[in-house]
Amino acid sequence: MSLLALYLLLLKATLSSFSGLASLPILRDDFVVHRTLLTDRQLNTALVIGRTTPGPKGLYVVSLGYYIAGYPGAVMAWAALATPALLVVAMLGVASRFTGDARVKRMLRAVVIASAGVSLSATLPLGVDALTTPLGWILAAAALVILLRTEWDTLWVMAGAALVSLGASLLPLAAR
Amino acid sequence: MAPPLGPLAGLFLRIGNLTFGGGGPTIAAFQRELVTRRRWLTPEQFALSYALSRITPGTNLFAFCTCAGALLRGLPGALAALLAASVPSCLLVAVLTAGFDTASRFGAVNVAIDGAVAASVGILLASCWAIVAPYVTRANGLRTALIAGASFGLSMLAAPILVLALAAAVGWFWEERE
Numbered sequence: 001m002s003l004l005a006l007y008l009l010l011l012k013a014t015l016s017s018f019s020g021l022a023s024l025p026i027l028r029d030d031f032v033v034h035r036t037l038l039t040d041r042q043l044n045t046a047l048v049i050g051r052t053t054p055g056p057k058g059l060y061v062v063s064l065g066y067y068i069a070g071y072p073g074a075v076m077a078w079a080a081l082a083t084p085a086l087l088v089v090a091m092l093g094v095a096s097r098f099t100g101d102a103r104v105k106r107m108l109r110a111v112v113i114a115s116a117g118v119s120l121s122a123t124l125p126l127g128v129d130a131l132t133t134p135l136g137w138i139l140a141a142a143a144l145v146i147l148l149r150t151e152w153d154t155l156w157v158m159a160g161a162a163l164v165s166l167g168a169s170l171l172p173l174a175a176r
Numbered sequence: 177m178a179p180p181l182g183p184l185a186g187l188f189l190r191i192g193n194l195t196f197g198g199g200g201p202t203i204a205a206f207q208r209e210l211v212t213r214r215r216w217l218t219p220e221q222f223a224l225s226y227a228l229s230r231i232t233p234g235t236n237l238f239a240f241c242t243c244a245g246a247l248l249r250g251l252p253g254a255l256a257a258l259l260a261a262s263v264p265s266c267l268l269v270a271v272l273t274a275g276f277d278t279a280s281r282f283g284a285v286n287v288a289i290d291g292a293v294a295a296s297v298g299i300l301l302a303s304c305w306a307i308v309a310p311y312v313t314r315a316n317g318l319r320t321a322l323i324a325g326a327s328f329g330l331s332m333l334a335a336p337i338l339v340l341a342l343a344a345a346v347g348w349f350w351e352e353r354e
Contacts, residue, residue, distance in 0.1 A: 014234040049272050052289050055192060055265035056199040056237040062269040074270035082262050084234030085242040089254050091228050092246055099224065103348050109311060110347025111340050112223040113320050115230065116307040117327030118336045119200050123300045126197060126293075136294035143298025151213055154205040154299055155194055158292040165291020166284060 001037065003076050006069055010061060010080035027064060042067045135168050178248050179216055185260040187214075188241055192261030193268070196289065197296025199237035203229075204303025210244060212306070219310055221247050230340050238262055315353035323347075 009030050013023040024047075031038040046067065050060030058081060065077025098104045131137050139161045146152055179187075191209060195202040203226065210217045217225070225247060229240035238258060245257025311320040323343055331339045 017233065045276060046273070049269055049276060051198075052196075052286075053265060053269050053272060054194050054196050055202065055261075056235045058199075058235040058237075059265060059269045062266045063273040066270045066273040071270060074266065074273070078262060078266040081235050081266070082238060082258055084232060085238035085258055085262075086254075087234075088228050088232045088239045088243045089246050089251065091232065092224075092243055095224060095228060099220075105220075106350070106352060107344045107347040108220070108223050108227050109352075110323055110343045110350075111227040111230070113308055113311055113323045114327035114340055114343030115226055116304040117324040117329075118331045118339055119204075119300060119307070120304045120324075120328050121331040122200050122336075123297060123304070126200075126300065127297045130197075130290070130293045130297055136290070139291055139294040140298040140301075143295040144301050145298075147208070147299060147302035148305065151208075153213075154201075154208055155190065157299065158194075158196060158295045161291040161295030162288040163291070165294070166288045169284070169287045 001035070001068065003069060003072055006065065006073055007076040007080055010065065010077050011083055014058070014061065014080050014084055023058070023061065027061070031064065031068065037068050038064060135165065139164060178253075179214075181249060181252060181256050184216075184245065184248055184253055185256040188245065188257040189260040189264065192237070192241060193264040195296070195299075196292040197300070199235065199240075201296040201299045201303070202237050203240055204299050204306075206240065206244065207303055207306060216248055217244060227340070227344075230337065319350065319352065 010027075013026040013030065016026055017023040024043075028040075028043060032040060032043060043064070046060040046063035049063045050057050053059060061081055062074050062077040065073035065075070065080075067073070069076065099108070127140070131140055143157050143161060146157055147154065187209060191205045192202060195205045207222060211219055211222045222244075225240055225243040228243050229236045232239035238261065241257040241261040242254045246254035249256070308320055308324055313320075323346060327339050327343055330342070
């Protein structure tokens with residue numbers, strides 16, 4: 001498969017989705033089922049890598065690109081992820097003309113409020129997955145309290161949690 | 177005041193590539209940095225970036241970074257934010273894919289990641305509150321609670337994009353109290 005064809009197929013998948021893993025069924029259909037360029041095991045490994053690295057979960061697409069065509073394939077996957085984001089510049093130009101309208105302001109505020117509800121529901125599966133030990137609960141609660149009561153950088157909060165988790169794993173009576 | 181391109185790219189590089197847990201916690205971290213700590217964006221600009229990123233196809237986080245960068249420094253800001261937020265993490269994924277079997281043998285790495293992901297749950301919860309807090313007023317508290325609560329419930333049944341579209345329609349027709 002040429003790199004251009006790979007880019008276009010990955011772009012088709014990313015353009016057809018509106019969240020990290022929504023492109024998964026399309027990619028599986030294209031690369032595992034029809035073209036047999038990937039195995040389900042590689043797909044699962046890519047998902048694990050996307051889940052355990054910083055940034056969006058959709059980065060598993062880069063892993064798929066690497067499995068198909070090495071580092072050039074990973075570059076094509078990055079391009080397929082980055083290209084749709086540029087659409088927002090044009091959308092911003094259009095949206096900016098209407099942001100003075102009272103109804104548009106109300107609409108945007110409602111979307112932002114709703115986004116908190118949507119984010120909260122997205123926290124549930126993340127919590128089920130991440131909070132499997134007492135230490136996990138403690139770290140999550142500590143992060144919540146710190147962020148609500150201080151202006152600490154989230155990076156330090158996460159780095160601290162990683163260090164505490166690492167330290168606890170070295171203790172024989174640790175909660176883990 | 178709009179930041180120079182260097183500090184702008186530096187912030188998107190740092191937050192975009194070092195925050196675990198997916199796009200949600202990362203956008204939460206950006207909200208904290210861009211609106212609360214540095215005041216580079218107003219809450220309204222953040223709201224606009226967030227809303228547009230959710231209706232842009234593809235990875236919401238990259239669209240958010242591009243939009244926020246565009247609001248701060250125009251097209252150069254958009255490109256700087258997008259490149260800074262996406263290239264290093266994509267490179268890391270490619271390198272990790274190349275050596276996945278070797279890397280997964282280091283248990284300490286997995287333990288540290290588990291801790292960071294657990295903290296990201298707290299970060300997401302704090303972010304949810306930070307997002308709605310400005311709208312929890314005496315006049316509009318009930319409206320805010322109903323929209324947020326309904327969105328929470330509906331998003332377990334329907335795609336987020338549909339829930340946000342419904343919220344947009346509600347916001348369009350349901351007037352706020354002065």
